[in-house]
Amino acid sequence: MEAHARYERLLEYCKALPPLPVAVAHPCDASSLGGAIEAAGMGLITPILVGPRARIEAVAAEHGIVIDGYEVVDAPFSEAAAEAAVGLVREGRAEALMKGSLHTDELMAAVVRRDAGMRTARRISHCFVMDVPGHDQALIITDAAINIAPTLEDKVHIVQNAIDLAHALMVDEVRVAILSAMETINPKVPSTIEAAAICKMVDRRQITGALVDGPLALDNAIDIQAATIKQIDSPVAGRANVLVVPDLEAGNMLAKSLSFLAGADAAGIVLGARVPIILTSRADSVLSRLASCAVAVLVARARRENAKIMG
Template identity: 40%
Template structure:
């Protein structure tokens, strides 16, 4: 199975039971709008961590009555992050939602030795994009966590993305290991890594999936372009997962598809004890809602 876009995804996931969720730095209107909608849709039961007077002012303006016990007062970013992770460790939430704080501040507490919620050796971000020019969802990784991954880290990043796709119902995900060229060049380490990942995929190291690389973005998304260049692969023109060589490439690709190309984007951090949403602080309520929807489904 493959998913054509967010509308199909929402239809597939809308019947999940509500999950307890912790919102870090909840004192922001768009975050609260998304969280309230998710609560009304029966997806989550939120605990709001942040500036309590400001949360109260915003929720009252929205006509939303939040029980006093579900608001935890913390004034600064570091305090919000620390308290939110602490609540997850205490069992108060099965997913973590980022509000009005920097991603790095939250993730610093997520990975902190002894008090964090890291489960995997490598935490990675998967950006899920619904782009009008592409015929199905795109899973781009990692544009938010690992700066310059080595081969071992790329294996873990790919495992994380494959796990998300399989959870969403993909029987045999297709992964494109993106490079600037389609041939192995010893001077371009990303092409060497791509060839190694393709070989490992072919022998079954990643389970039932197709791994292709090195492959450029145009060939991964356009079967006709691949045919013209004599590049024949079942992944060409039909990739699900786009494994980028570094965080800069992933960030630029995701934001260009989201901004200039008119795509819709959700995102999750994989590898912690609970799913984590880390949308941009400037994200719309709809984007934040889509991320919460997927995280709530995974929290099962």
Template identity: 50%
Template sequence: MSAGPVAHPRLAALIERARGQAAAHGAPRLAVVWPCDTLARDAVRAIAEAGIATPVLFGPAARIAALGLADGRFECVDTADDPAEAARAAVALAREGRVAALMKGSLHTDELMAAVVARETGLRGTRRISHAFLFDLPSYPKLLALADCVVNIAPDLKTKHDILANALDLLRTLGLQRPKAAIVAAVEVVNPAIAATVDAQALVQQAGEGQFGDARVEGPFGFDNAFSAEAARIKGLKSEVAGDADLLLLPDLNAANMLYKSFVYAAGADCAGLVLGARVPIVLTSRADSAQARVASVALAVLVGG
């Protein structure tokens, strides 16, 4: 009997691409911070088995050993029994270039990110830190990025500029020479009463001035005409981006996070996600993430950091 079709073939291809890069250049060292529950343990094993990265475990050796990870396969950096201390230790090694990426284990996101954004000892870059997901969506013809679903709650125009720039750089790293970005709001016309439409107009102008490099940026769009060329045609919009966007920039975390969960739970999507704008890529996992999403996110970190 032949194997059935892969549920999310684009994510599978992303993992395979990272595996090939690791095989050619060596599997990069991935700091897994506080792998102290069974989900984190299983993720560590899956990453190693996929051959895409070399997990380095940060946390108290006794806790890690109790989960069966002290079998000699994994390097362990023994820390105090404190997640914040494990995060600081991992960030310190990332600053020194001794690990290529970070991954959240079973500590709280705030505990990891506090170490990342610390002014003197963290991993801040020149732009504001943001997050992007790449979705393998059965109803869409290619991988589709969403930003920012995780980090920035109510971004102003300057923050949206950095979110957009980070996400476009991610897409170019993956080989898209001229990525297409749709700036999404409630409506597709500029309305001074809807700040997201005014911001969209400003971002399109900035793109026209070359601030985002080689990219096609359009907006504002309602979600319907960003996602569907037919919806845009019906509404009389002429667009190179509608129905063919590589990236949707959402107006705030509420809208972005709800769309992300709608894609996963209502539309059968799965995704890979990264924190961008720091000195190294960072994988933030959720307890609800699928095993494929965890491995694909690390694969994305390998490709971005490589």
């Protein structure tokens, strides 16, 4: 498959859907402001720009970004912009948040505040949706950005968030690999014990919606030949499309290795809050930023549809 083909298909699909109202927190540099406006130009989102008005207008003028016609909510500094963006969600005026040129911690602090109205019963977690050249399917990698050293209880939420994301992305069969350094259970390696517990929770329907197996090493999670050589009899081994890493460090290194050594594109989304949160990096390509917006569009649609069913 050609490079970027999956993202291109994703963008084409989402262009046919109504644009998603998004509160963009502190878009005060060219990449964050330009990314939001480009996504708006493609019909993916309707941005509400939240931050110091004079600074946003200055960045737009300096870089030739046309923001005429888009609402600007004046907020004097980054923390205030994060709080105001969350307020727009609380008021029902935005169905997603997007990180601008502020630290992730600043945005997430506003999201997780007890009085912000953004919390759900789920633990908040991050997923990369990665388009890896030469690999026959997109890979969801979690959690590489939010939970530093997740407990077993945290991982239950991380796994379920990723499964729900895969369904929102219309993945036909969700196959989750709980990664470790080995495929056997070793009491000296805690991630293997947690992987075994998660698999038993799947058996007991405490986690639903996917085939789940672990512990699996990365090679026998994604390479069918490696799984065959190790004689692993599993519907997931060699065919995983969701990779759950032991901790943030492992996830961050895996995702960045794929990006910088294998040329993969990485769309980023935060799940588990009341609305999806588009989390991009200054190093992200334009295509990755647009794909992150498209992922948020599909997540928001799935939540609306689920609310109708539950309602």
